Amino acid sequence: MNSAFAFIASRYLKGRRRHRFGGLVGLFSFFALFIGVASLILVMSVMNGFNTELSGRFLKVLPHATLFVERSNLEAVELQLQSDASVSAYSPTIEDFVLLTHADRQLAIGLTAVDPLRDAEVVEIEESLLAGDWLAFEQQQYSLVIGAQAASSLGVTIGDTVRVNFPRVRVLPTGIYPMSRGFVVSAVFATNSQVDSELALIRYEDAEPLMRNSNADYGFRLLTADAQTASQSLVHYELDGGVDLIPWQDRLHGLYEAMKLEKLVVGAMLVLVVLVASFSLVASLVMTVAEKRTDIAVLKTMGADTKTIVSIFVFQALAFGALGIGAGALVGSLLSINFSSLIGAIERLLGVKFFDPNVFYVSQLPADWQLADLIVICLVSMLIALLSAILPAIQAARIAPAEAIRYNS
Numbered sequence: 001m002n003s004a005f006a007f008i009a010s011r012y013l014k015g016r017r018r019h020r021f022g023g024l025v026g027l028f029s030f031f032a033l034f035i036g037v038a039s040l041i042l043v044m045s046v047m048n049g050f051n052t053e054l055s056g057r058f059l060k061v062l063p064h065a066t067l068f069v070e071r072s073n074l075e076a077v078e079l080q081l082q083s084d085a086s087v088s089a090y091s092p093t094i095e096d097f098v099l100l101t102h103a104d105r106q107l108a109i110g111l112t113a114v115d116p117l118r119d120a121e122v123v124e125i126e127e128s129l130l131a132g133d134w135l136a137f138e139q140q141q142y143s144l145v146i147g148a149q150a151a152s153s154l155g156v157t158i159g160d161t162v163r164v165n166f167p168r169v170r171v172l173p174t175g176i177y178p179m180s181r182g183f184v185v186s187a188v189f190a191t192n193s194q195v196d197s198e199l200a201l202i203r204y205e206d207a208e209p210l211m212r213n214s215n216a217d218y219g220f221r222l223l224t225a226d227a228q229t230a231s232q233s234l235v236h237y238e239l240d241g242g243v244d245l246i247p248w249q250d251r252l253h254g255l256y257e258a259m260k261l262e263k264l265v266v267g268a269m270l271v272l273v274v275l276v277a278s279f280s281l282v283a284s285l286v287m288t289v290a291e292k293r294t295d296i297a298v299l300k301t302m303g304a305d306t307k308t309i310v311s312i313f314v315f316q317a318l319a320f321g322a323l324g325i326g327a328g329a330l331v332g333s334l335l336s337i338n339f340s341s342l343i344g345a346i347e348r349l350l351g352v353k354f355f356d357p358n359v360f361y362v363s364q365l366p367a368d369w370q371l372a373d374l375i376v377i378c379l380v381s382m383l384i385a386l387l388s389a390i391l392p393a394i395q396a397a398r399i400a401p402a403e404a405i406r407y408n409s
Contacts, residue, residue: 029284032277033324034331037381040270041332044373045339047263049366054255055227057191060128061199062251063221064230066093067237068244071218077243081220086233089223091118094207096216099165100146100200102154109150109200111164113207114221122223125189125201132158132187142206143186147196151188160185164202168214181210194255219244274381278388281320285313285392313393314386321385329378339367 069077074092081090094113099106116138120126126134130148137143144162146154156162166179183202190196224230231247238245249256335342343365 029277029280030320030324032280033274033321033381033385034328036270036273036277037325037328037377038332038335039273040267040377041329041369041374042335042339042367043266043270044263044377045332045336045367045369046365047259047266048368048370048373049339051259051263052368053366054193054259057128057193058195058248058252059227060124061189061191061195062248063122064224064227064248065222065234066095066219066246067222067234068095068217068219068246070242073242074218077220077237080237081222086224087222088225089118089121090220091115091122092204092219093119093221094204094211094216094218096167096211096214098167100150100154101163101165102156102160105154107150107153110198111200111202111207113202113204113211115204119221122221128189128191130188130190132185134187136186137201137203140184140186141203142181142183143203144183145187145189145201146185147199148188148190149197150200151185153197156185158185158188166210166214168211179210179214194252217244271380271384274384277324278384281317281385281388282391284320285317285389310393314389317385317389317392318382321382321388325378325381325385328381329374333369333374336367336369340365 067077067081078090078092081087092115096111097108098111099108101107116134120134125145132145134145137145144164146156146162151157154162161182161184163180163182166181168179170179183206222230222234224233226233227248231245231249234245237243
């Protein structure tokens with residue numbers, strides 16, 4: 001009898017209902033599952049798309065990771081980097097926190113010294129330049145590249161001189177003076193992110209004499225095969241000791257934690273749609289049990305045990321859930337993969353622009369479909385469908401054969 005429960009459940013699933021309301025409830029639960037799963041996949045893909053878009057902008061300016069080492073240990077670590085297959089490119093760097101001044105304006109900012117030639121292999125900052133020229137930065141002594149928001153805060157543009165005040169002093173016969181130097185703005189970059197207000201670059205050869213006896217951090221900017229797993233592929237440097245590894249995500253820790261929390265909250269809210277569908281599924285199964293009381297009694301008199309009866313309704317719930325979840329997964333995936341093209345077609349059809357690049361950070365709504373999200377959403381939805389079957393299945397298993405037959409006679 002246990003081998004026949006799938007056949008019986010499929011007959012119950014496809015069979016006509018005596019009460020049209022029960023069929024309507026079943027149809028409603030199907031569409032609720034369909035809409036819930038499709039919405040979950042689409043929204044998760046859009047949020048992944050924003051994450052990917054922002055990450056791409058950050059990585060135009062930030063290296064995949066930065067290794068900070070003792071100055072005396074620079075040569076030894078560089079020898080390791082040269083033979084490390086996980087490192088695609090690297091460039092020397094010095095980082096410190098400084099005060100920029102121009103006219104009557106001041107701005108505290110992170111200052112990074114780089115080798116322009118070697119650093120071009122690590123980041124693609126040239127693609128993010130809003131004004132100026134990377135070649136000018138490379139060739140001009142005491143030149144500076146600054147983020148667009150920082151430049152706006154200081155009121156500077158290409159060719160202006162910005163005074164960089166370092167956190168150290170120099171002692172002269174006439175007194176003690178803060179260490180400072182004028183730098184000419186040679187380029188302005190824009191990523192339309194918080195990095196634009198927090199970063200300025202100067203040349204390594206200009207910075208080294210000025211920062212030599214300060215508490216500045218020396219190290220290397222690294223490019224790896226995969227930005228997302230840079231910390232794992234470089235963890236052996238930290239294990240060796242004397243090295244501080246800073247992945248690019250750690251520089252934007254607050255933003256990425258907020259994005260993860262937002263994705264979790266939105267996903268949890270959309271799961272409520274699937275839960276609503278599960279309530280309809282419970283109601284549909286309860287009506288099925290009520291309609292099939294006599295059939296269940298007959299099955300019991302023929303030797304069907306409790307496990308078989310429970311399995312019939314669990315299989316029915318899973319099969320019904322699989323239909324709605326499968327349809328939702330298919331439609332949601334197709335929408336996610338073609339979402340940008342679909343939005344573009346709607347914009348052309350209506351003659352409007354939903355995302356004006358002068359107002360929004362993006363010119364189109366990005367979507368990044370990921371198989372891992374699809375699997376998790378489908379598994380969670382199937383689990384909800386399975387739990388929905390427990391109460392009706394137990395109710396069916398408790399039906400007494402004699403009472404059910406007498407009730408329907």
